[in-house]
Amino acid sequence: MTQTHCPYCSLQCGMTLERAGRTLEVQAWPEFPVNEGALCRKGWTATGLRGHRERLTTPLVRDRETGEVRATGWDEALDLVAGRLRELRTSYGADAVGVFGGGGLTNEKAYQLGKLARVALGTSQIDYNGRWCMSSAASAANRAFGIDRGLPFPLADVEQTDVLVLVGSNLAETMPPAARHLDRLRANGGHVVVIDPRRTPTADRADTFLQPVPGTDLPLALGVLHLLDAMGAVDEPYVAARTTGWDDVRRAVAAWWPERVERVTGVPASSLRALATLLAGADRAMVLTARGAEQHAQGTDTVLAWIDVALALGMPGRPFAGYGCLTGQGNGQGGREHGQKADQLPGYRMIDDPAAREHVARVWGVPAATLPGKGRSAYELLGALGTDGGPKALLVFGSNIVVSAPNATHVASRLADLDLLVVADIVMSETAALADVVLPVTQWAEETGTMTNLEGRVILRQRAVAPPEGVRSDLDVIAGIASRVGAPVVFETDPEAVFAELGRASSGGRADYAGITYDRIREENGVFWPCPTDDHPGTPRLFASSFAHEDGRARFVAVEHRGPAEPVDAAYPLHLTTGRVLAQYQSGAQTRRVRELPDDGPFVELHPMLADRIGAHDGEPVVVTTRRGELKAPARVVDTIRPDTVFVPFHWVGANRLTNDALDPVSRMPEFKVCACAVTA
């Protein structure tokens, strides 16, 4: 019997794996506090991928001339990869090699991937799909609080607040066990507010539901703030003692009176007033954002506006109150802390900070001067592939780019222009299918490693079964490439040893893991970072006495609404938004292959009024067109969506051929959540 965690989302539900003969069964682990034994159907069926007939068990090499794929041995495959990487580096320089990681990789893998890029390959060109996850919340939290930890408190704290505002989160479908906390909050007399262009299952469990036009969560926040100030509900002593910048914000929101907000957001002024009144009367209030608010070209500003609301109410740092981000991917949190990001080194250190470079280089045993600087962000990295001055080779770990990147047709064309594409994966994903070399790696339950969940709690996934013959762990693959390209140091492959090194590298950084060990994680049901020393208890709650900026104060930041990068017009008169469904996860590479999970394929959700306008019928195909591509899928006619908006889930190829690649100027987050489209029956 092995205690571990679910392979999917950032909730990282605790579960027990039990071997029964040749099968592996999922059972509840009721003592783990985040989910208390609850799981959704993805979790219950998580072992369905084990022994799957599509599982890759041997390295594959594709012949570019014939397109034929042949199986090969590991040494041959790694020699081939390393040989090509060395050639490209010699011809074009170190930045000719790019590395692309994922928010589902363990901390150990994320850390080693960063080290592979900086130490073995010497390239600055590394980033990961977390840019498309919570990066806007990360940049906003850094700006406002001086630190980025998704939730600055344990998730269960939501049960004790008075008013919970969920902005762009459909947690009842995306992380179902989390919804139990909502129900308990309501049972305790608390009030749940959901803000979403769709009346989701989460909204069905809310006391108040606001349905704004996609891309207008920001002016909605400005409107709330305007009213809070107008009614004298700003916590002036808190603002004076713990923050800076309020005066500027206050004057900026004077321009956002409710009727103006109504016109921009489509939320009636009366609803806005009701929300402000509710918040003004709450002793404790909590604002949580998720992808709906964050995946915009103004995602950072949107989060900052909602943080301003929380600060004006005096909430951050108060018990059972404040602001948090509901991270999406399994290790979205840890994945961004240890060096997968183009601008960061382990411990959430910035790569352009000389002291940070010095510290990490010392741990790595190389001169700091040899570490490259800041590279391109995820989408910009992909956009540069195969271009003059862009990478000629790309190593992909834990990401299915051609499904999950925005403007996916363009991204696929960039991949096609590479001299070498290497993909490490468990199955032949859509991206692996384009690769020159595919490396079969271990999956969840076949390997050990730590993850950091949405609360900043570092948890341990433990190996329950041996991997199939022929499969290697990502850590082995990374070490194999490193040694073959002539890395100056040896790369560890034992996860616990890598974790110990990660701890040293993170020591003194913002995300300090130095005091965390596998044993402590097992004994304490996870450890919250920062945890600088062995005898430090970890930090479940941040900000009680100060924020992470040097002066200890949080920052109010005045932001202005610019609106979506691609406004609707006569040719593309509708808003398109994208999101998840319960039974699938991300690009579906894993979940689509689990037999017990229904795979209904993509669909287009639209309102009966719109369906009537274009002559669409439930279940019959409609075509969604944007400036970048089109998608044909069955219509799902529902009255839960705004009539000026259509929704397409992004788990299948096609949705992201439609989406816009406009980026947030700070976080470099693409605008997945709104673009202009047309729909025809």
Next chain:
Amino acid sequence: MTGAERIVIVGAGMAATRLAEGLAGLDVTLLGDEPHPPYNRILLSAVLEGTHSADAIAMRMPAHLDLRLGTRVVEIHREDREVELADRGRVAYDRLVLATGSIPTLPPIRGLVRMDGRLHERVHAFRTLEDCRRLDTAAAHARNAVVVGGGLLGLQVARALSIRGLATEVVEGGEHLLRSQVGGRAGAILARDLERLGTTVYTGARAVRLDDAGLTLDNGYTLETDLVVLTAGGRPSTALARRAGLDVRRGIVVDHHLRTSDDRIHAIGDCAQHGSQVTGFVPPAWEQAGLLARHLAGEDVSYDGARTVARLRATDLDVAVLGDPERAEGQVVEVSNPVVGSHRKLVVRDGVIVAATLVGDLSRIGLITQHYDRGTVLGPREPGDLLMGERVATPMVLPDEAEVCACAGVSAGRIRACASFEDARTTTRATTGCGGCAPAVRQLLATRTLEGTTT
């Protein structure tokens, strides 16, 4: 234009401050005759009502702006490219923008103006922060008030005074309230709403005389009152432009670049006239300000008239007017329900909502304004659907194949086949995810048991 050019804006109201914000970083001088830092004028009635604190309406100004308050411009010297101030000082410009707003019209009421030319002490205008403060102070000691003018501002002020406990009456010369925006039926519903809220409305009545007895109307009534508030509209403030020889009709005439007849001088907001349109609302003034900022920064943009949405900001009065519903051409889709006090009307041309009136029921306003602003081409049934109430879902018996637990993918039939809640939990895993289906599962099991016992 080059960044070195000096832009002088006359006025520090809503349009002027918006423009200054849009020109942040350029050499901009703002000349405002009011002594207060720029504030959000649109919220004055809210301050009077008490829903907004006066401190909360100060607006943000860009840094490095040359902001001169209490500075009145008395003359434009076009040939010298200078404006002359009341203190005879002069300010040079390369580009001049007139954002002088409007001035309240004084209705022809005898006794309104005293011998010394000032307003009677009981009479108040309601345009500036100073007006608002003066009225606020007076209202604290007054028992009753008469608001002259039944337009948007008049109704807002009337509601504000009424909510503060003053016995308030409204006098409107036209046949119904909001006569420049809405039709008779909507106006009648509004009047009834106001009456219900305790405010008496006199329509088709003009105030003719103010004296110690009170305010006398042309229908013979005399209304005893401590306060008279004039909200009977305003006219574009054009005196400066007129003296400078610019082309002025109702307002200062501007072209699609918001340029006056002098190409170094622009005009925006309430003082400007584009085509036949003089707007008098903040949203189009801001639209003009934003557009002019881009034009002055060298962008190729032009102004083609505004889509206005007029919203009444007053507690318990729900009114929205989109465009000009009484004059817009198109087919009219209308639902009037005086029984509940709602009147809603859409004017539709070629499938596009070109104007609308919503009184007493704003439930669909968020969607209707979106359609209006975006010029969405609607299907033939949509305008009607937009005015119908939301349909109420009827409870129904779940068929066996209906999914009850989305987390575990369990149908109603499988739950019905279970012996108990605990049985359902362990065998189907229903309720073990988000927990949201627990009540449904209990109900399914309970109804089944009930069916079992009664047969």
